[in-house]
Amino acid sequence: MRSLVEGVEIDGRHWIGGARVGSAESFKSISPIDEQPIADVSAGGEAEVDAAVNAAHKAFQTWRRTSPAERAAYLHKIADLVEARVEQLAVVETRDNGSLLRSHRRGVMPRVAMNFRFFADWLLQLDHPDFDVRGHRNHISYDPSGVAGIITPWNAPLMLGTWRIAPALAAGCTVVYKPPEWAPLTASLLADITAEAGLPAGVFNVVQGLGRNAGAALTRHPKIRRLSFTGSVPTARTIAAAAAPNLVPLSFELGGKSPFIVFADSDFDLAVSTAIGQYDNAGQVCLAGSRILVEESIRAKFQEAFLEKAKNIKQGDPRDEIFDIGPQISRPHFERVAGFVERAKASGLKPLIGGGPNTDLGGLYFRPTLFADPAHDAEILREEVFGPVLCLQSFKDEAQAIAMANDTEYGLAAVVMTGDEKRAERVTREVNAGLVWNNCFFVRDLRQAFGGNGKSGIGREGGTWSFDFYCDVKNAVFAPHGWRK
Numbered sequence: 001m002r003s004l005v006e007g008v009e010i011d012g013r014h015w016i017g018g019a020r021v022g023s024a025e026s027f028k029s030i031s032p033i034d035e036q037p038i039a040d041v042s043a044g045g046e047a048e049v050d051a052a053v054n055a056a057h058k059a060f061q062t063w064r065r066t067s068p069a070e071r072a073a074y075l076h077k078i079a080d081l082v083e084a085r086v087e088q089l090a091v092v093e094t095r096d097n098g099s100l101l102r103s104h105r106r107g108v109m110p111r112v113a114m115n116f117r118f119f120a121d122w123l124l125q126l127d128h129p130d131f132d133v134r135g136h137r138n139h140i141s142y143d144p145s146g147v148a149g150i151i152t153p154w155n156a157p158l159m160l161g162t163w164r165i166a167p168a169l170a171a172g173c174t175v176v177y178k179p180p181e182w183a184p185l186t187a188s189l190l191a192d193i194t195a196e197a198g199l200p201a202g203v204f205n206v207v208q209g210l211g212r213n214a215g216a217a218l219t220r221h222p223k224i225r226r227l228s229f230t231g232s233v234p235t236a237r238t239i240a241a242a243a244a245p246n247l248v249p250l251s252f253e254l255g256g257k258s259p260f261i262v263f264a265d266s267d268f269d270l271a272v273s274t275a276i277g278q279y280d281n282a283g284q285v286c287l288a289g290s291r292i293l294v295e296e297s298i299r300a301k302f303q304e305a306f307l308e309k310a311k312n313i314k315q316g317d318p319r320d321e322i323f324d325i326g327p328q329i330s331r332p333h334f335e336r337v338a339g340f341v342e343r344a345k346a347s348g349l350k351p352l353i354g355g356g357p358n359t360d361l362g363g364l365y366f367r368p369t370l371f372a373d374p375a376h377d378a379e380i381l382r383e384e385v386f387g388p389v390l391c392l393q394s395f396k397d398e399a400q401a402i403a404m405a406n407d408t409e410y411g412l413a414a415v416v417m418t419g420d421e422k423r424a425e426r427v428t429r430e431v432n433a434g435l436v437w438n439n440c441f442f443v444r445d446l447r448q449a450f451g452g453n454g455k456s457g458i459g460r461e462g463g464t465w466s467f468d469f470y471c472d473v474k475n476a477v478f479a480p481h482g483w484r485k
């Protein structure tokens with residue numbers, strides 16, 4: 001089952017116990033660029049997941065005893081190989097998920113390498129100094145917990161996958177990874193890379209397939225000790241229920257409907273251009289500030305400037321570096337986005353810009369869309385669209401801005417644009433979000449705590465938070481030599 005994608009050979013079979021393994025069933029990966037099938041991929045289920053978890057479980061017995069320095073060396077080797085193959089990974093990812101090639105080349109694939117490097121280095125300085133407890137030595141260790149099941153989505157497939165895989169491996173867990181079925185190909189290349197890096201068989205496994213088959217089997221497997229999921233809220237609920245009988249700790253990074261708050265005292269041009277950035281990746285970004293809240297006194301001016309800039313967003317083939325945004329990931333997702341927009345229009349809302357497919361381009365290209373002043377309970381204002389669709393509202397003062405920002409069941413991110421540092425601090429304190437960016441967006445570092453509140457997730461990742469999740473933290477007390485009660 002080999003396919004050539006943009007000149008790169010892809011083996012679409014699973015990667016289990018250090019070998020390629022096929023399945024009776026397969027599926028096609030369809031490129032969002034032209035809706036053409038580009039590769040055949042094995043569709044695993046219960047049996048393949050069981051084989052992968054057993055391989056991972058066996059490998060765990062050795063991997064858990066591998067020294068942190070050795071584990072770190074493997075991760076650095078993987079990072080080296082990712083860096084050497086940035087171009088290959090970038091072209092395959094763009095063909096497979098339709099995100100911009102220029103972003104994959106310059107930002108996303110280097111970040112994939114960074115995911116491995118960062119957690120390798122963090123592992124080596126992970127330390128809780130011993131302390132004295134009434135003459136006894138207290139020692140805290142980060143013990144690897146076992147096999148981690150990792151399931152991630154398609155909007156940044158390799159970056160989001162490795163953001164979970166790298167810390168799990170660093171922590172001494174072995175991994176069974178279920179990539180997204182709408183963009184499964186770079187996971188296969190990652191398996192090749194781990195093999196080339198000499199990672200022992202069974203430490204990293206990939207089971208390709210549909211969420212309801214391979215994904216579901218992974219979440220209920222009794223030998224899984226950690227489940228890490230990035231994706232939508234409905235799937236998270238299903239996974240939590242499947243994991244419950246085994247009492248498996250969960251880490252969830254889910255959706256958002258984040259506020260983008262613009263105060264009249266902000267740097268106006270910066271506010272407008274940062275707001276336009278919320279259409280990046282054709283709106284398929286969990287962190288997107290999709291509710292733009294603007295102070296009444298500058299609303300008209302902001303709206304005019306925003307629309308002017310939005311008109312100039314260049315949409316087209318993501319392989320061409322001149323374009324700013326590409327297509328939606330798949331036909332079902334495109335229809336889902338269109339459904340939100342059609343229902344909003346049917347309710348009486350008129351889009352200020354966009355409002356439908358890009359008919360010049362056809363296919364899966366959906367125009368950047370802005371709705372103004374939806375009703376408080378409007379679906380378009382409350383539900384995550386995960387497409388290039390933003391809502392614009394205004395507020396009269398800081399208290400109302402905060403109330404509107406927090407009027408959501410999500411709590412992933414918030415953007416605050418203001419020229420007043422004290423206000424930035426006040427609003428940051430009050431806003432219900434795991435990540436707050438003041439006068440900026442997506443300023444990212446892997447030492448940060450990353451995750452959401454409410455329906456946006458469970459837990460935090462980054463730095464030691466990742467190790468807290470993947471490890472069984474052990475506290476040990478050592479009595480002094482010859483101690484008698």
Ligand SMILES: NC(=O)C1=CN([C@@H]2O[C@H](COP(=O)(O)OP(=O)(O)OC[C@H]3O[C@@H](n4cnc5c(N)ncnc54)[C@H](O)[C@@H]3O)[C@@H](O)[C@H]2O)C=CC1
Pocket residue numbers: 151152153154155160178179180181209210211212214215216217219230231232233235236238239253254255256285286384386412452456457
């Ligand atoms: N907070 C964060 O860091 C991020 C969150 N997301 C969220 O992801 C969502 C978009 O991704 P989608 O792929 O549409 O989400 P999804 O929930 O449909 O799928 C995500 C993954 O779950 C798998 N899956 C589906 N059903 C399953 C089941 N019953 N059991 C186990 N696995 C199953 C899929 O195969 C896929 O690999 C959005 O809600 C977005 O906000 C996306 C990126 C980052």
Ligand SMILES: O=C(O)/C=C/C=C(\O)C(=O)O
Pocket residue numbers: 155156163281284285286287444450
């Ligand atoms: O930086 C991260 O770890 C995650 C970022 C998530 C996105 O960029 C996304 O969902 O698009």
